[in-house]
Amino acid sequence: MMQDTAIQHGDAGTAELAAFVKAHPRLFVLTGAGCSTDSGIPDYRDGAGAWKRRQPMTYQEFRRSEAARRRYWARSMRGWPAVAAARPNAAHEALASLERRGRVGMLVTQNVDGLHQAAGSRRVIDLHGRLDRVICLECGSAVDRGDWQRTLRRANPEADVDGEIAPDGDADVDAAAVADFRVPPCAVCGGVLKPDVVFFGENVPKTRVARVRRHLDAADAVLVVGSSLMVWSGYRFVRAAAERGLPVAAVNIGRTRADDLLDLKVALPAGAALAALG
Numbered sequence: 209m210m211q212d213t214a215i216q217h218g219d220a221g222t223a224e225l226a227a228f229v230k231a232h233p234r235l236f237v238l239t240g241a242g243c244s245t246d247s248g249i250p251d252y253r254d255g256a257g258a259w260k261r262r263q264p265m266t267y268q269e270f271r272r273s274e275a276a277r278r279r280y281w282a283r284s285m286r287g288w289p290a291v292a293a294a295r296p297n298a299a300h301e302a303l304a305s306l307e308r309r310g311r312v313g314m315l316v317t318q319n320v321d322g323l324h325q326a327a328g329s330r331r332v333i334d335l336h337g338r339l340d341r342v343i344c345l346e347c348g349s350a351v352d353r354g355d356w357q358r359t360l361r362r363a364n365p366e367a368d369v370d371g372e373i374a375p376d377g378d379a380d381v382d383a384a385a386v387a388d389f390r391v392p393p394c395a396v397c398g399g400v401l402k403p404d405v406v407f408f409g410e411n412v413p414k415t416r417v418a419r420v421r422r423h424l425d426a427a428d429a430v431l432v433v434g435s436s437l438m439v440w441s442g443y444r445f446v447r448a449a450a451e452r453g454l455p456v457a458a459v460n461i462g463r464t465r466a467d468d469l470l471d472l473k474v475a476l477p478a479g480a481a482l483a484a485l486g
Contacts, residue, residue, distance in 0.1 A: 221474035222484035232429035237315040242434020246297035266409035282389040285360045296327035298479035304328035314423035320405045337405035346399025363390040432458040434478040437465040
């Protein structure tokens, strides 16, 4: 572990990354929003790790406020089609190829877009859940997000929501489009429906965390791709790896919370860096 990590760029960075991957056949891979930006899904943070926009809605706000839920679903109705239409990019394809070659023990993603699986990765843990599923907070029943989109459209036929696409299926929508937005209740019990993702202020399920830790214990190195690691849910695994003496490499443009824990940092876009692995 190095306290003053040398940041690598260009061909030197891809060469060192290739050597790192070759030297560690049981990689624990942790991915973040930077993995999906080339698929048209915006990320949350700038190069310094600061928010590019206001912090996403918290679980507590969503749970207690009907107005907050109207705002969330009005924005999501606008943003979901972009996520549904997104396709894997070079970063997803490269990681799927590494798995097929037996180099990835487990891929843990902080993203909720399902693009790793779409690219062919099978050893995947969706740390923060999946946006393509909606669950009832009361009875636990589940609804496909595409079906829920059609339900929202039927309930709001006059809604002409338009706005800039934001991270994780969010979008900027005019306040007037939110005021009269109707959010249908659960068709089974009449309860509150929520995307099956971990909101800010909500804990990752303990069983999921335990599963991730088991795979980390079996790894011989950690590769972080496209994450600033500012969120504790992902950062804790990098910190745990460093405490155990596991080598940690990161591909990320800009600062990460774990810069002082890294053995290698490659300051390149995820797709460009990983595609060079062959």
